[in-house]
Amino acid sequence: MLTGMASPLLIRAARRDAKLTQAELADRLGTTQPVIARLERLDSNPTLATLERALEAAGYLLELRAVPKRQSDVDESQILERLRWTPAQRLAVFTASNRNVNALVRAAQRSSDARR
Numbered sequence: 001m002l003t004g005m006a007s008p009l010l011i012r013a014a015r016r017d018a019k020l021t022q023a024e025l026a027d028r029l030g031t032t033q034p035v036i037a038r039l040e041r042l043d044s045n046p047t048l049a050t051l052e053r054a055l056e057a058a059g060y061l062l063e064l065r066a067v068p069k070r071q072s073d074v075d076e077s078q079i080l081e082r083l084r085w086t087p088a089q090r091l092a093v094f095t096a097s098n099r100n101v102n103a104l105v106r107a108a109q110r111s112s113d114a115r116r
Contacts, residue, residue, distance in 0.1 A: 007044070008040050008042055009040075010055065011039050011040055011054045011055065011058075014054070015040075017058070017059075020058060022036040022040070025054070025058060028058075029057050048062075
């Protein structure tokens with residue numbers, strides 16, 4: 001099973017798995033080897049029909065599924081915002097957070113000592 005690949009890589013992987021050369025796959029598709037080479041280039045964007053035909057010629061069936069998009073419990077906008085920070089900004093925020101955590105730990109220790 002080949003999954004999670006871009007179309008050109010999927011075609012190449014299927015062809016190689018079937019132990020076919022580009023020329024042999026081209027022959028099965030009724031085309032030429034340079035066409036297969038172009039389909040396998042990373043910047044190619046074959047139509048769904050072409051992808052399906054190429055995979056079938058290599059002995060694979062293309063299965064396409066639509067699944068509901070999962071709603072994330074994570075606010076991805078905050079992640080994206082933080083990814084735009086410079087290393088200096090990240091270090092400053094980390095340092096401030098570390099100071100706050102240390103202050104909370106000291107306060108908890110004082111509270112625990114007072115109860116004894």
